Amino acid sequence: MKVLVVGANGKVAKHFADLTQDHTDIEEKAVIRDPGQKAFFDKRGIETTVLDIVHNSIEEFAEAMNDVKAVIFSAGAGGSGLDKTVMVDLDGAIKIMTAAEKANVKRFVMVSTFRTGRKQMAKGIENDWPLKIYTIAKNYADEWLKNRTELDWTIIHPGTLTDEEGTGKIKVGMGNRHGEVPRQDVAQTILASLENDSTIHKEFEVLSGNEPINDAVKSV
Numbered sequence: 130m131k132v133l134v135v136g137a138n139g140k141v142a143k144h145f146a147d148l149t150q151d152h153t154d155i156e157e158k159a160v161i162r163d164p165g166q167k168a169f170f171d172k173r174g175i176e177t178t179v180l181d182i183v184h185n186s187i188e189e190f191a192e193a194m195n196d197v198k199a200v201i202f203s204a205g206a207g208g209s210g211l212d213k214t215v216m217v218d219l220d221g222a223i224k225i226m227t228a229a230e231k232a233n234v235k236r237f238v239m240v241s242t243f244r245t246g247r248k249q250m251a252k253g254i255e256n257d258w259p260l261k262i263y264t265i266a267k268n269y270a271d272e273w274l275k276n277r278t279e280l281d282w283t284i285i286h287p288g289t290l291t292d293e294e295g296t297g298k299i300k301v302g303m304g305n306r307h308g309e310v311p312r313q314d315v316a317q318t319i320l321a322s323l324e325n326d327s328t329i330h331k332e333f334e335v336l337s338g339n340e341p342i343n344d345a346v347k348s349v
């Protein structure tokens with residue numbers, strides 16, 4: 130299966146790119162926004178396309194999806210400003226969902242944040258929490274995916290991401306206490322989600338844990 134990765138140059142997605150090297154059933158097409166990022170993917174034999182979520186159109190993204198069967202959204206504005214958070218994490222995510230529907234690509238894996246939902250947003254409003262706009266953006270992107278599309282979605286809610294080496298073991302479910310998870314394990318979880326259609330129309334938290342990733346993903 131060929132998969133378009135949006136946010137391919139990100140830290141989670143680069144682990145995903147490495148994992149595809151041992152998975153001949155998954156072929157990546159990487160969306161980068163700077164041609165200078167191409168070398169990493171060339172080295173791994175991964176096709177790249179240069180597109181920017183903010184500046185390119187839904188039609189241009191749909192065209193890039195012509196030959197793929199799934200989309201992974203792992204992009205994020207990071208700390209580049211609240212305007213970018215709205216343009217990338219909210220509007221950008223919806224642009225990519227709309228492009229997928231236009232291109233008739235059904236399978237969509239969203240890398241969300243640990244906890245979204247109204248309760249979490251309310252907490253941010255009361256405490257002037259620095260991540261409140263980000264959480265609101267991620268929440269409505271998730272809501273759009275679940276309620277406004279016909280896509281075969283999976284929403285992954287990782288805890289705080291670390292650059293520790295992955296353990297290959299995670300904890301899934303919903304309503305867990307907040308914790309951390311290595312980016313490498315999140316990348317493996319994305320891959321396992323693509324390989325397990327039982328994750329379609331499911332959302333789940335991902336934290337470091339004791340269950341082998343594939344078994345954990347199968348259990349959601």
Ligand SMILES: NC(=O)c1ccc[n+]([C@@H]2O[C@H](COP(=O)([O-])OP(=O)(O)OC[C@H]3O[C@@H](n4cnc5c(N)ncnc54)[C@H](OP(=O)(O)O)[C@@H]3O)[C@@H](O)[C@H]2O)c1
Nearest residue numbers: 136138139140141181182183203204205207241242289290
């Ligand atoms: N940090 C955490 O603890 C945490 C926790 C839960 C969930 N998450 C989410 O997990 C996801 C992946 O995290 P990560 O650490 O891999 O993030 P990351 O390293 O910051 O990667 C984000 C990627 O998005 C790309 N991007 C940003 N704006 C773009 C635009 N306008 N057009 C195209 N691409 C754009 C960036 O491109 P460049 O490489 O060109 O900058 C980068 O490659 C993100 O959605 C993040 O919100 C993070």
